Amino acid sequence: MIIRNLISIGFLLVALVSSGQGNFSKEYQFVQHLQNINSYNEGLFYIQKIWSSYKSLTQRDTLNYLKGKIYYDQHDLEHSIESFSGVSASSLDIYEQSIFYQSIQNAYLRKFDLTETLLKNTEFSTSLRNEVKVFELASNYLLKRELDDFDELSGDFTFNYYQLEDYERDMIHLSKNIRDHKTKSPFVAGLLSAVIPGTGRYYQGKIGQGTLGLASNAIFALQALEAYRKDGVKSPRxxxxxxxxxxxxxxxxxGSAVSVRINEMRYNEDVDEAILINMHLPIRLLFD
Amino acid sequence: MKQYLLICICLSGFYSIKAQNHADSLFASEDYLNAAVEYERLAFEEKKDIASLLLKKAYCYKAIGDYREAFRTVDRISSVQNDSLNEIVSYEKVILAALSEEWAKAEYGLLMWDLKIKKENTALEQVRFLSLISLGKINEAKTHLRQNFSKLGINSVEANQFFRKKWKLKNPEKAYNLSLILPGLGQMYAGKFWKGAFSGTVQLGIIGFTGYHLYHGYFFTGGMTGAALFYTFYLGGARYARQLAEQYNEQLKSTIKQKFLAIPKK
Structure with a gap:
């Protein structure tokens, strides 16, 4: 994968030098250096500074790509997407990379439809990249909880690429997890707690919280009972x-009813996080 | 505080930059961010005089008050052949770490200075004192001040009179444990007498409430509400005492540093 990246950069540099743009290749390497030493603001400043000196489409594509990568490293997703979207289809390699970077960042921003449109409208140049496209699209369906669409697309996973194989299996495992997940009913949880305090939490598998609820209710009930026996029903105690x-x-x-909703929300957040990490890692491994 | 520190010890340390290239001209015209990027580009492309170029880049960030970036830049300089440049780089590593309030890094820089440069420097001795205070080494700072007052640029009378007897750091764990032994005592140890007295009184009241109810046969009320309230206030009070001790220490360190910086230096 590193070799692939080096070849890709090499091709770009050779293309730039051979087309009489030796200076631009130096600029490219320098901006990459600034990115490598985490001097992101300097990188953006420098790109801005040299922007007017390089006007060809290829040069502007490269500068937009570099800007996108710097914003991506800074976790500035909106600006990163904006910069990557400025890369034209004529710069094939970095254009395809830009599509992947845009799609994952849109997924993080929960703009799933944009991710889908970007990927569906792009035909990639290598079979590996097309497999990544299928994987990202399928994962995007999983984020939208469109399980049938996921199943349909995941049927196209080949498991032939070592860069993707593990993530494809993990994603299928996650989809099974989502399918097997049983949603609890807030009404049942509330009803159980009304009959015996704390049992609504037991129903959700929260044994500690249930016991605490049962104990706190029992404590106040016993004290009220004690006050009733000793001082009567009208006593302040x-x-x-x-x-x-x-x-x-x-x-x-x-609390029992609300906690069902909260647990459900947390479950979905955790699953989404796992899906997004699985979607993100192959892109990082292939293009970073 | 930071500005004060800068005025007191740092302005004397600026490296003079003669205009030898475009970056120097940008620096001279106070276009510091542009100059910083140019110095980085020169270092990257020419692969020579890297230490000198990165030092100049650090000065750009120092000039615009971005001390963290300045320190990050100067900290990238690993080996310098030229002795005088090595001295300046070592000096800046300490000063910029102090200005970034990275006191452990400043202390490390001072250790390197002592091992490699071995020269007296008033500004660095002042940073050493401030580092010791910031890292909570009050006794070491006291010894340093008394033994090296002339190196610090102050006279012996001021050095001997500087430390007050009451300037002692509190141990947060001791405050916590004291409050466990006797509620309120930890707060008093942390210098908050009335807060300790109030906490002690509240917990005494809860004990009274518990005892009263148990004595009159309200076993559930005394045993449960009383015990639960006492337990909550007891542990909460101890944690609060620890927090107060930590606040006291930060306040004391700040006071000592400000008083030290306010002493007129030679």
């Missing part, structure tokens, strides 16, 4: 503790 019990009891029911 009974009113305070029975009031506290009522607050805890109702809060527990409400």
């Amino acid at each position: 009974f009113i305070i503790f029975s009031g506290a019990f009522a607050v805890f009891y109702i809060s527990n029911i409400w």
